[in-house]
Amino acid sequence: xxxxxxxxxxxxxxxxxxxxxxxxxxxxxxxxxxxxxxxxxxxxxxxxxxxxxxxxxxxxxxxxxxxxxxxxxxxxxxxxxxxxxxxxxxxxxxxxxxxxxxxxxxxxxxxxxxxxxxxxxxxxxxxxxxxxxxxxxxxxxxxxxxxxxxxxxxxxxxxxxxxxxxxxxxxxxxxxxxxxxxxxxxxxxxxxxxxxxxxxxxxxxxxxxxxxxxxxxxxxxxxxxxxxxxxxxxxxxxxxxxxxxxxxxxxxxxxxxxxxxxxxxxxxxxxxxxxxxxxxxxxxxxxxxxxxxxxxxxxxxxxxxxxxxxxxxxxxxxxxxxxxxxxxxxxxxxxxxxxxxxxxxxxxxxxxxxx
Amino acid sequence: xxxxxxxxxxxxxxxxxxxxxxxxxxxxxxxxxxxxxxxxxxxxxxxxxxxxxxxxxxxxxxxxxxxxxxxxxxxxxxxxxxxxxxxxxxxxxxxxxxxxxxxxxxxxxxxxxxxxxxxxxxxxxxxxxxxxxxxxxxxxxxxxxxxxxxxxxxxxxxxxxxxxxxxxxxxxxxxxxxxxxxxxxxxxxxxxxxxxxxxxxxxxxxxxxxxxxxxxxxxxxxxxxxxxxxxxxxxxxxxxxxxxxxxxxxxxxxxxxxxxxxxxxxxxxxxxxxxxxxxxxxxxxxxxxxxxxxxxxxx
Numbered sequence: 001x002x003x004x005x006x007x008x009x010x011x012x013x014x015x016x017x018x019x020x021x022x023x024x025x026x027x028x029x030x031x032x033x034x035x036x037x038x039x040x041x042x043x044x045x046x047x048x049x050x051x052x053x054x055x056x057x058x059x060x061x062x063x064x065x066x067x068x069x070x071x072x073x074x075x076x077x078x079x080x081x082x083x084x085x086x087x088x089x090x091x092x093x094x095x096x097x098x099x100x101x102x103x104x105x106x107x108x109x110x111x112x113x114x115x116x117x118x119x120x121x122x123x124x125x126x127x128x129x130x131x132x133x134x135x136x137x138x139x140x141x142x143x144x145x146x147x148x149x150x151x152x153x154x155x156x157x158x159x160x161x162x163x164x165x166x167x168x169x170x171x172x173x174x175x176x177x178x179x180x181x182x183x184x185x186x187x188x189x190x191x192x193x194x195x196x197x198x199x200x201x202x203x204x205x206x207x208x209x210x211x212x213x214x215x216x217x218x219x220x221x222x223x224x225x226x227x228x229x230x231x232x233x234x235x236x237x238x239x240x241x242x243x244x245x246x247x248x249x250x251x252x253x254x255x256x257x258x259x260x261x262x263x264x265x266x267x268x269x270x271x272x273x274x275x276x277x278x279x280x281x282x283x284x285x286x287x288x289x290x291x292x293x294x295x296x297x298x299x300x301x302x303x304x305x306x307x308x309x310x311x312x313x314x315x316x317x318x319x320x321x322x323x324x325x326x327x328x329x330x331x332x333x334x335x336x337x338x339x340x341x342x343x344x345x346x347x348x349x350x351x352x353x354x355x
Numbered sequence: 356x357x358x359x360x361x362x363x364x365x366x367x368x369x370x371x372x373x374x375x376x377x378x379x380x381x382x383x384x385x386x387x388x389x390x391x392x393x394x395x396x397x398x399x400x401x402x403x404x405x406x407x408x409x410x411x412x413x414x415x416x417x418x419x420x421x422x423x424x425x426x427x428x429x430x431x432x433x434x435x436x437x438x439x440x441x442x443x444x445x446x447x448x449x450x451x452x453x454x455x456x457x458x459x460x461x462x463x464x465x466x467x468x469x470x471x472x473x474x475x476x477x478x479x480x481x482x483x484x485x486x487x488x489x490x491x492x493x494x495x496x497x498x499x500x501x502x503x504x505x506x507x508x509x510x511x512x513x514x515x516x517x518x519x520x521x522x523x524x525x526x527x528x529x530x531x532x533x534x535x536x537x538x539x540x541x542x543x544x545x546x547x548x549x550x551x552x553x554x555x556x557x558x559x560x561x562x563x564x565x566x567x568x569x570x571x572x573x574x575x576x577x578x579x580x581x582x583x584x585x586x587x588x589x590x591x592x593x594x595x596x597x598x599x600x601x602x603x604x605x606x607x608x609x610x611x612x613x614x615x616x617x618x619x620x621x622x623x624x625x626x627x628x629x630x631x632x633x634x635x636x637x638x639x640x641x642x643x644x645x646x647x648x649x650x651x652x653x654x
Binding site: 017248279291300303 | 577595599635
């Protein structure tokens, strides 16, 4: 079924809240598409190297690696190193070696690129864009970071572009208060307050960061725009990953709403870890007779009742989500006995995702 | 381990969906029973703690939600010693523009607000508490927030921000004042992540985890003999077969989970405690009380 969602798509973005099996789902989707003859690369930005785990690889670098998966197509995987992606980007945009070195050795840059909040997300989008431009794959699958706010990463390119925007540059590079006049009245006060509250040294560093970054700002802004354009393109598909837990369902519904608002191409929902419904009826008497042991029968009954309760709750939460999604498709993956951390496990998900 | 409750600040970390909020609430109840005045703190638009604890008549337990934007304004008015000026500035747009653009500042200010809460007489007012327990953001296990003060202390070497960041940084790095409790699940990847988080915290900030709580451990009801008898059962009806399959499935899961807990105990430096899985759709107060009693037995 998910193969239909991804028909003629070049980018698949798996999004959702933390702890719903997003990384595993991304890997299973990538493996499944590779098994169906596509050349697929799956990208993760997760700092905990979960994908490496899923693929049975000890570690992934900042480059795609071919996964020995015995598939008809090809499965490549990479774990992003945000710091290295950022450095590469600076090298790419820098007009000359001197500027490149000035930026790479600037303290503000180093702090910024060391995965201070936000830049990870940006680098994921950046790498996605780069790989898409190169056109070496039929399909790119992106596992998004586990931000509490599931859509934060969408704003990341814009946020960084704003940070290095030329107007900010002017502010720091124009001598005296002249630069501030551009920004309107009251700015002078703001600036002196900023100095007072942040410390001169910070401003000096920022200023030299911005002046060496100056020539690159435009390039970054353009890139951010084309990344955003790629996400909104009909060749992209957003797959929302969730679990049937009430809080995850709540977040999924809200996420769906925001995707539509932003005009982004939403393909469908994958609900992981669904407890399968149990048949009706009370097996207590049957169990006691068969087992001839009331204590054991009692333990089995207790377990069964617990499973039933979980299944009923999952049903009701997912029904709620379906109502809120309208006619959008949903795939359910049952709760599997042991968690998935290798290729065999991913293949077990295949029958549900592609069945 | 009772020393965890003798600290001033406890950060409950862990990735999303592991039960951080539940553990935060349960730990809060334990601390209150030990006679502490406690404030539970959640970050951003999360408001689950309040609902979870609401009808509990705990006088010594407050719930505070830290809104990073508001924290930013408060921080500014403290720096300026003027609420009016701060209001003008935050409304002006330029300040918004600059602070929104500065990476990590939100985390710093949020951490600053949490630090302030944990002081005996907070400068932003309020009663002062014996213990502040924080339901930390899930992103990167909350590492970004813990790292922000040290990052800023090194960027802004001089000036009030640098000094402030340094003060917060040394507070959260002082094991007598600040504790870290990490919540995990008894599964392969969460266990790996917990071990990696512990190492990163140690390596980057020289902070040790005080306690790891493995949440939602399935009960181990059946032994090998039980399983053999279930396997040998013949002639069961459809429903009884489903019930037996549920028992088998739970047995497999319980076994796999215990292997994971053992693995975590071997790999982690911090002590590891477990909490039982609650088979209820919504966590009620009786369950919260039960979990907090379980936690108390182990603290």
